[in-house]
Amino acid sequence: MIQEERVEALNAMERRKGKYVLYWMQASQRAQCNHALEYAIVQADALGIPVVAFFGITDSFPEGNQRHYKFMLEGLRDAKRSLEKRGIQLVIQRCSPERGASMMSRDAALAVVDRGYLRIQKAWRRDGAAAMDCPLLQVESDVVVPVKEASPKEEYSAATIRKKLRRKLTSYLVPLKEARPLADSLALDFESFPVEDVEQALSHLEVDRSVQPVPVLRGGSEEAGRHLEIFLDEKLEHYAEFRNDPTRSYLSLMSPYLHFGQISPLHIALRISGSGAADAEAYLEELIVRRELGINFVFYNDRYDTFASLPDWAIGSLKAHGQDPRPYRYSRREFEEGNTHDPYWNAAQREMVLRGKMHGYMRMYWGKKILEWSSTPEEAYQTAIYLNNKYELDGRDPSGFMGVAWCFGKHDRPWGERPIFGNIRYMNAGGLKRKFDADGYVQLVRRWESQNAEVGAEGNDLPR
DNA sequence: ATCGGCTCGCGCAA
DNA sequence: TGCGCGAAGCCGAT
Numbered sequence: 001m002i003q004e005e006r007v008e009a010l011n012a013m014e015r016r017k018g019k020y021v022l023y024w025m026q027a028s029q030r031a032q033c034n035h036a037l038e039y040a041i042v043q044a045d046a047l048g049i050p051v052v053a054f055f056g057i058t059d060s061f062p063e064g065n066q067r068h069y070k071f072m073l074e075g076l077r078d079a080k081r082s083l084e085k086r087g088i089q090l091v092i093q094r095c096s097p098e099r100g101a102s103m104m105s106r107d108a109a110l111a112v113v114d115r116g117y118l119r120i121q122k123a124w125r126r127d128g129a130a131a132m133d134c135p136l137l138q139v140e141s142d143v144v145v146p147v148k149e150a151s152p153k154e155e156y157s158a159a160t161i162r163k164k165l166r167r168k169l170t171s172y173l174v175p176l177k178e179a180r181p182l183a184d185s186l187a188l189d190f191e192s193f194p195v196e197d198v199e200q201a202l203s204h205l206e207v208d209r210s211v212q213p214v215p216v217l218r219g220g221s222e223e224a225g226r227h228l229e230i231f232l233d234e235k236l237e238h239y240a241e242f243r244n245d246p247t248r249s250y251l252s253l254m255s256p257y258l259h260f261g262q263i264s265p266l267h268i269a270l271r272i273s274g275s276g277a278a279d280a281e282a283y284l285e286e287l288i289v290r291r292e293l294g295i296n297f298v299f300y301n302d303r304y305d306t307f308a309s310l311p312d313w314a315i316g317s318l319k320a321h322g323q324d325p326r327p328y329r330y331s332r333r334e335f336e337e338g339n340t341h342d343p344y345w346n347a348a349q350r351e352m353v354l355r356g357k358m359h360g361y362m363r364m365y366w367g368k369k370i371l372e373w374s375s376t377p378e379e380a381y382q383t384a385i386y387l388n389n390k391y392e393l394d395g396r397d398p399s400g401f402m403g404v405a406w407c408f409g410k411h412d413r414p415w416g417e418r419p420i421f422g423n424i425r426y427m428n429a430g431g432l433k434r435k436f437d438a439d440g441y442v443q444l445v446r447r448w449e450s451q452n453a454e455v456g457a458e459g460n461d462l463p464r
Numbered sequence: 465a466t467c468g469g470c471t472c473g474c475g476c477a478a
Numbered sequence: 479t480g481c482g483c484g485a486a487g488c489c490g491a492t
Binding site: 423 | 473
């Protein structure tokens with residue numbers, strides 16, 4: 001079911017005769033549980049024409065590097081294969097997405113695009129819509145509840161959006177029907193950037209190669225589905241108990257796949273929900289409430305990647321303590337190399353640099369300490385955003401921007417005033433030790449690093 | 465081990 | 479206008 005609240009016309013063009021319906025794939029890089037794709041199929045069937053899918057790959061996505069591109073190409077390879085099985089051609093071109101999409105729209109009756117919430121994604125859609133002579137319809141496919149339906153404004157906390165989201169779940173937490181288009185587009189003649197051989201495709205892109213691809217996770221909808229099944233079979237029943245213990249592997253690993261749209265949050269939620277068990281509820285809290293709070297944040301707050309996005313009380317309090325002496329002070333480079341005095345912080349940083357993913361619990365401690373050990377809170381904020389975007393596979397994602405902001409007071413309440421932090425919630429290493437074997441975590445990261453140095457990617461398995 | 469205070473402001477009840 | 483309560487905690491008192 002495609003609720004009409006998911007659909008929005010991005011320009012005022014009239015429908016016209018055309019050879020196909022264009023699905024401009026951008027955020028939802030998958031063939032399964034994709035409302036935008038299904039919407040395009042419904043439109044095409046009604047017009048008696050096929051669907052052509054298009055993806056524009058730009059070498060210069062801001063802060064994108066080889067690590068991200070490889071993961072994305074693995075996903076595009078899966079998407080192309082899966083679409084072909086349904087008789088839909090995926091045309092991939094090296095170009096700025098909105099320009100490629102508008103070129104491809106010339107022979108289209110209408111165009112459909114998925115929704116993105118970041119500045120650049122909004123700009124691409126706006127510019128694409130303006131350049132097209134046919135209608136461009138946006139269909140929101142990477143959230144359970146459409147962002148404007150969840151709330152008409154920037155939310156103050158998880159508590160405020162939680163109630164609003166819960167009220168809407170009966171309408172939106174429902175399966176999407178998938179169809180094979182009546183007309184096939186495989187025979188249409190288009191040039192496409194080949195992605196079947198991912199290494200070769202990667203070598204043809206002129207991207208930043210300073211960060212290595214990750215040894216553990218491979219991209220694509222197929223891998224996403226495999227990890228989801230492992231999570232459901234082996235991990236979900238202990239999720240509430242172990243999710244905040246980074247020495248155990250009890251997370252779903254969905255966030256990189258969600259970031260690239262290689263899996264649908266609706267699909268995950270439908271697989272999880274129903275039991276009502278505490279573990280399922282805890283997971284749905286992360287998947288829906290927390291994730292869609294992040295989307296609310298970046299959608300309504302244009303300064304989502306800066307210190308200025310914080311609430312007034314946090315900015316005032318941090319500024320009032322801007323001159324407080326810092327017990328330790330590190331440069332961006334010292335942080336980046338994981339060379340602080342704190343073995344727990346260094347372990348978290350190195351986990352991220354090596355594996356493209358930092359454990360959720362450690363992300364909080366990591367950000368809080370960057371604030372504590374930087375010259376100014378503004379500099380700390382920039383450092384955290386820079387490192388997160390560069391190394392995390394799910395960097396440059398609403399959840400990541402929100403995660404950094406939370407460490408600086410966003411979506412949180414004020415706490416007892418103290419040096420440097422002011423009223424921002426404080427965390428220290430004692431908290432880690434109370435919750436899990438913090439020294440065991442340091443050892444674990446060391447093992448990952450030495451395994452990676454010795455045998456390369458093959459020996460690098462997840463902890464059990 | 466457990467508990468209250470820390471401190472601001474949203475959102476709803478009245 | 480008043481009041482309850484909040485993304486993951488810390489700290490000191492008991």
